[in-house]
Amino acid sequence: MKIVSLDPRVTRSNIDENTQEGVLHEKEHFQTYEVFEQKKRGTHHIHAGSVHAPSADLALVFAKEQYSRRGQCVNLWVVKTADIAATDYDDADIFETTSSKLYREPDAYKVMDRINAFKERQKSN
Amino acid sequence: MEFTDKHVQGLKDLLYKMADDLLILGHRNSEWTGLGPILEEDIAFSSMAQDKVGQSLAIYEILNQLGESDPDTVAFTRNANQFHCSKLVELPIGEYDFSLVRHFFYDHADAIRFEMLATTVVEPLQMVAKKFKGEIKYHTMHADVWMKQLAEGSDESKMRIQNAINETFALALGMFEPSDFEAELQEAGIFDGEFVLREKWLNKVVPLLESFGYSVPDATTTIPEFGGRKGQHTEYLQPLLDEMTEVFAIDPGADW
C-alpha cells in the first residue's frame, strides 16, 4: 500500500508502506573531515566538529552550513580525520609538570625587592 | 530621469518575476528538508531554500514600497495566473538530479541578474543586490561542486545529470522570456534586459558544463518554455499555491 500521509511531500513520494529498501553499505556516508572555523581575522581557527563528505571541496561546502550558519565566520579549514595525528590521553602525564616549571614564567622574576634593598644600601652609604 | 508609468510598470514586472521565482523555488527546495541524500547536504540545501525565501521577501518589500500589498498578502493570496515565475521553478522536486540541475541553472541566472542589478538606478534594488551577493555566491559554489563531482562520479551519475540537463534546458531558457518593458527598463537604467542576461548566462554555464564533461543542447535551436512570466503556468503551480496557503485559508482574518 502506498502511504497517504498528512505530509503532502510524503504522499507525493509514492512510498510503499512495507518497503525494505534503504539499507546502507559501509562507507556509504563517506569518510569524515574535521572542521576548523575562524570567527574573526586575527584569531585562531578552532575545531568545530566533523562532517561526512566524499571530497575536501564538498566537505567545505557542507561545513559552511553545518558549523557556520549562525554567527560570525571568515574562514574554514577541513582536514581528513585520517590525516590527523594526536597524542594519547594515556600519555597526558607528559604535560603534568609543565605548569610547575616556574623559570619559564614571568612571575618567577621579581627583582623589585632586591632593587629597593640595593637603593637603601646606597643611600645609607 | 523621471520614471513614467511604463517605467514603473516595467520595474514592478521585473520585481514580481524575481520575487516569484525565488519564492516558488525556495518553497520547492524546502521540500527536501529532512529527505536529502546525506545529512550534511540536507542542511546545505535547506539553507539555500531559506535564502531564496528570504530574498523573495526582500523584493516583495520593495514592491510594497512601490504601492503593492504587503509581502504576505502578495505571496500567499494570488492565484497561479497572477504569478510571474518561470515554469522552471514550479515543477515538482523530482529526483535529486533534476533538483540539482535546476538549482545550477537557476542560481547562475540569479547570480548574474543580481550582479547586473548592482548598478541599477533603483536604489533599494541596488542595495538588495549587494546585500545578497555572498549568499548567491555560495549557491553557485554549491551547485558547481556538485555538478563537477557527479560528472567525475559514476557512469550512472554522469548520465542522470546529462539527461536532466537535456530535459531542463528549454525550461531554463524560459527564465529569459522578454517582458513588455525591455526597452523602458534599459533606457531608464533599471535593468539591461533579459536578452543580455541570457547571453551572459549562456557564456557562463555552457563552458562550465562542458569543462565538467557534459554536453549542452544548442541554445539557438532549443525552443524556450515561455509563458510563465505572463501568467501561463504548468499544471503544478496552482496545487502548490493551494498547499502554501492552506493554513491561511482556515481563517483568513487571523494573524498567524
Next chain:
Amino acid sequence: MYGNGYIENDGKPVNSLTVNEDPIKLAAFEARIAAGDKIEPQDWMPAEYKKQLIRMMEQHAHSEIIGALPEGTWITRAPGFRRKLALMAKVQDEIGHGQLLYSAAETLGKSREQMTNDLINGKSKYSNVFNYPAKTWADSAVIAWLIDAGAIVNQLANSKGSYGPYCRALERICAEESFHLKYGHDNVVFLATGTPVQRAMVQDALNRWWEPIMHFFGPSDKESIHTETLMRWKVKMGSNDDMRNMFLDMYVPKIWDLGLTLPDPNLHKNEETGRWEYTEPNWEVFKQVINGNGPCNKERLAVRRKAEENGRWVRKALMKPEEKYVNPLA
C-alpha cells in the same frame, strides 16, 4: 530532541556488568568522573559505559532525524514568511543535531551507516512522541514549544554528563534549542491569543499531545530499574520523574497562563512537597508505541528508508572504496 525514556537496560542489572572489568582501571575511571573530569573517546572505559553511551547517543540522533518528520509535515504549508522561514530553520537545526549526535556516537566506533540501518530495521529506538501525527498547524506549534521544552530539560542535564563528545555536541544543540523554544512559544501564543478558530486548534492539539508529552520523560522511577551505576557514571543525569517534574514546573503555569487547559483533572502542584501530581499516563500505550504499534511508526521508518534509497545513486557515485574510514576524533 530526546526524552529520558529507555536507555537503561536489556532487563539485566547494570551493576553485574562491571564484574569483569579491571578493578584498578575501573576505580581510576570512576575517580575521574567523580572529580568532574570528562571522558574522551580514546580513554579506557567499561564496556557497559561504552554500550550505554552509544545506545543513548544514537537514540538521541535518531530522534532528531525522525523528529524532523512530524514538523516537516507543515513545512510546505507554514502560514506566511515569518513562520515559513522559522520552521525551515528549525527543522534544519534538528537534522543538524542528528548529524552532531551521530558524530559523537561514531567516536565510540559505531558507524553512521550501522546506526541508520539499526534505525530503519527497528532495532534501535527513538523518542516515542514522534510516532504521533501532526494533524494541524497547531500541532507543529505545540511540538516546537513543548516537545522542544521537554528535550531541553533533558539535554541541559545531559550536557553535564561525563562523555566529552556528547557534552560538546549538546552545548551547540542547547544553544540552538533556545531558538526553537522561543519560536514554538511565539507560535502557540499567536494561536492562543488569536481568533476562536485558532484557539480551538491549539487547544485540540494540546489535548492530543499531552499524553505523549508525559510519556516523553520515560516510565515512572518506580518502574525503571538499576540506574544508580549509570547515574554514578554520569550517563544518566536525572531520574525520569525528576525531569518530568522539572518540565511541569516550568511549563504548566505558562500553558495555564494562556487560558489553555490540560486534559488531566488531577494535575496540580503539591505546595508542601513542591512536586507535581498527576494521573499516571498509560504506560501500556507507551510500550505499544515504542514497540512499533503507534499511529505513525510504520510511516516514519518507511520515509527514512525511501530517503536513504533515493540518495543512494548520489552517494554511490562519490564513494571511494579504497579510502579508509576512521572514527571522528572528538
